Amino acid sequence: MKVTGMRVTRRSFLAGATAVGATTFAATGARAPLLLTTGVLRSATPLLLGATDKTASKLPVLGEGEHLYEAIHDWGELPRTIRYGNTHGVCEDSQGHIYVHHTVHATSEALDTMVVFDERGKFVRSWGRQFKGGAHGLMLRKEGREEFLYLCDYQHGVVTKRTLKGEEVFTLGYPAESDGYKPKKDGSMAAYHPTNVAIAPSGDIYVGDGYGSSYINQYNEKGEFVRTFGGLGKDAGQLDCPHGLWVDTRSEAPALVVADRSNSRLQRFTLDGKHIDFIVGTTKMPCNFHERNGEVVIPDLMSSVVVLDRKNEVVARLGQGEYSKEEWRTVRDSAPKTFAPGRFVCPHGACFDHLGNIFVVEWVEAGRVTKLRRVS
Secondary structure (H helix, E strand, O other): OOOOOOOOOHHHHOOOHHHHOOOHHHHHOOOOOEEEEOOEEEEOOOOOOOEEOOOOOOOOEEEEOOEEEEEEEOOOOOOOOOOOOOEEEEEEOOOOOEEEEEOOOOOOOOOOOEEEEOOOOOEEEEEOHHHOOOEEEEEEEEEOOEEEEEEEEOOOOEEEEEEOOOOEEEEEOOOOOOHHHOOOOOOOOOOOOOOEEEEOOOOOEEEEOOOOOOEEEEEOOOOOEEEEEEOEOOOOOOEOOEEEEEEEOOOOOOEEEEEEHHHOEEEEEOOOOOEEEEEEOOOOOEOOOEEEOOEEEEEEOOOEEEEEOOOOOEEEEEOOOOOOHHHHHHHOOOOOOOOOOOOOOOEEEEEEOOOOOEEEEEOOOOOOEEEEEEOO
């Protein structure tokens, strides 16, 4: 939850992680996720799940009941020439290939930011050296018979549509058409650092300027500018780091769901940018979304991975780290394979695969990819 008088960002997170730990529960007195709508306050009781040891496996086991997973940390066989930087995005294609988007470690011989594995974790290919340092949001979308990747690069200020092998389809740059990004009186430009993208059934593209000016920029399927909405603030319709986006099509009227990260909430909009409601109490620093069969996985930068059901109620909370302030400053800088098993540090991206397993990538300096293999 946002601390009074302090803007919680990823940068301030390390210095104030323990203060940020105050959640909506304390602010409202409720113990459950709250769905706020016009004139309506609904409550749902979350099921808080932790690590268990119900199998003979040596792997750590997370969750319980219908959401029980074995944690396979450091999944995937990297070539010796590639060293992960911060692992920011992950997705799966129809062939079961897993795509990991990372910033590239300073010691890496190869500079490719996109690494592709088969479903067994064998290396397939890599590409994307032009996104080094800024590789961030990642979304896969099937269009007709083809699949495409939509990538965000916050450092270079671009959103690009690519084939699965990296060929460019189109690239969106600075949203100069928007009034929110017109030059200021002193000639300076508004900050623009896009973090994630979502696509509506119509093909409209929504880009979250999470590390820039906290706007959402909407384009049509041809990449032509439509509108800007959001902007920095706490009120309804305003955002503070719209880090992740998802078009929820589980009901008749699709809605754009935004991971309003520094406001510690999810916020829903109509597809033309009008505020609908807030969903609070599910996560502290939500990063992004992926949906499968009505369930939604959300990586929470505050050391956990959350699963919501169709009613947006928490049904699983996995791998809670619960690190102290002092630990935060050192743990995410640790060497690969030294993190505590069964505990997440800074989950940043997550996706289901076709079998219901969950892949989690973390914002740690040497990267971390975990496969949560579903066992129930």
